[in-house]
Amino acid sequence: MAEANISDLIEQYLKEILSQDEITEIKRSEIASRFAVVPSQINYVINTRFTLQNGYIVESKRGGGGYIRIEHVDLVDDTKIFDELIDYIGDSIGNNNADQIITALLEDKVVSEREANLMVAAIDKNSLRISDKVSENTVRARVLVGMINRLRFESTNIHG
Amino acid sequence: MAEANISDLIEQYLKEILSQDEITEIKRSEIASRFAVVPSQINYVINTRFTLQNGYIVESKRGGGGYIRIEHVDLVDDTKIFDELIDYIGDSIGNNNADQIITALLEDKVVSEREANLMVAAIDKNSLRISDKVSENTVRARVLVGMINRLRFESTNIHG
DNA sequence: ATAATATTAGTCAGGAATGGTCAAATTATG
């Protein structure tokens, strides 16, 4: 597809590196100049694409010999991360963030694609839309219908 | 006899593209100017003609390099059971009735046990509890945590 | 040791480029 954003390209570049090693250390200024962007854009990419809900842990150090270390964590093996994930969700979460979490669960094979699709359908914003009139049973109907509609389609994507 | 309105023409145009590729990415403003309509009419066309029930999955992103992605997916062979269930559910359904529907899907082997458990967790009455100050994101957090906890409660392995 | 300087990375706010929502106005349909 059309990955028009530089941020997307930087993301791809970093994930390419991480597909070979579970952990990598980069120099912010080096990546920035490689893609001809200001250094702070690297922070932007990391903050929007390499978060815990995406399955990454990031550490850094400033000063001479400074670095940014990105580690891909395996949700299956790390119960503690799992706890932190639920902790992160807390009392409130938006549709996009929730989708990211489910994507991370899928990529780490905690759930199958069919299961992930059901989860995405369950937390869809159209289903959970709340107005004055809605009752619990109204929302339940929408959530259930949303999940059933998801089942109407074959799983098309890869990831298996 | 139905005179083709602009929305119909836009629909045809998009479906023409989708007849060649299963998936396409458009720029809302580009399509809008091509047909000389306001951008939000593209949303109207998508919301009325490219729905899940019709076999389309739509995703979008805003901001620079934003897009609307439309994917056409194939219906599974036996769709009758879904229609009937959705018809039965209607606009409102209680926890027990919903559980029964999910059990029926499980017994018919439409869903696996893990999938059924996820669905049950999603429509749990504690998750969908609605009071005066709940927001959409509040309910979403409860639904998502409920499903994740269900996954932990079982084995966290897809093949387990 | 301590201070000064150099070398990193982090934060934040703003502007630009998208797409989304909602309801009023208009048009088509039965």
Added chain:
DNA sequence: CATAATTTGACCATTCCTGACTAATATTAT
């Protein structure tokens, strides 16, 4: 005529990109 579908526009939300300023750490000078 009554209702549903379409069309429009004002306003909102999100994402990306930049740069000025800040913070932390290492190195060098005194």
